[in-house]
Amino acid sequence: MQAYEFINNLIPPLKFTDKAKMALSWMEEIRTNVLPVVDQGQFKGLITDELIYTLNNPEMGIAEIEPEGLGCFVYQDKHIYDVMRVASEYHTNMVAVVDRELHYLGVVTLEDAISAFADSLSIQSQGSVLVLSMNMTDYSMFEISRIIEGENAKILSSFISSDPLDIHKIKLTLKLDKTELRHIKATLERFGYRLIDHYDEEIETSGEQDRIGNLLRFLDI
Incomplete structure (x- = not known):
């Protein structure tokens, strides 16, 4: 029941070199309103569609947007309970997973965490x-x-x-x-x-x- 076991590999991280319009396209494709931002292997926070729409510039680079939820992550060996706790704390349906050196490994969605919690x-x-x-x-x-x-x-x-x-x-x-x-x-x-x-x-x-x-x-x- 450790967090890394429930990483959702279908959710891609955004890079600083990506543009806002790409983020919106990915969000629409995988039916989410939030994506993680990663730079040089480090988790930098989350970007929501609401934030992009507020800025109203689809050509803006992700590097120009200040992500939210820099602390919205758990270590890979933490229990799935911690994923749900962090998701609740940051009011999001996605939590990043990192190793002890803070290298980004992926994300766990709240839906996946709830399913795992239900099984347990x-x-x-x-x-x-x-x-x-x-x-x-x-x-x-x-x-x-x-x-x-x-x-x-x-x-x-x-x-x-x-x-x-x-x-x-x-x-x-x-x-x-x-x-x-x-x-x-x-x-x-x-x-x-x-x-x-x-x-x-x-x-x-x-x-x-x-x-x-x-x-x-x-x-x-």
Whole structure:
């Protein structure tokens, strides 16, 4: 799950000697709104179609345009999670990958990162999703796992996020291997856990969009 494993080789980097009109042509061809800029093997940032349109000079050289997101990169040995974190930080759907000497290796798209993340979280496995709200001090995965396994179910994956309504609480999202949640929900509530949402997943899903949709629902985005 390291970043270099998910480099998208179909996305070409722009050179300083290229022109803005070439960048727009490439963006249209590969259906993206952003491309990396590389000079002498070094990542120099990202150029968006919005930036080019704002300058309104298709003959302008890439060297004359100041790229954005100079820090929008991860090292090749970083986890795919870091790709998603950096993409979110820079509000972009593309993150550069470099080695430890900062040599450019390629880019990972947000779509590819999400697909990899979905695979790692067993998103495609049949089951259901539970969302619990609790104080951080009350969080114990060992205890929660014990309760759920007592109902002959298993946790396939879990995700913790902060509760936007209460800074002292967290939301714990659990992917379970069971579609029937009635007894599990009752048992968790009996032990004092507060359930704020649940999702019964469809049995038949296929395709990239289904997988990404399931991931976003799992992450509660």
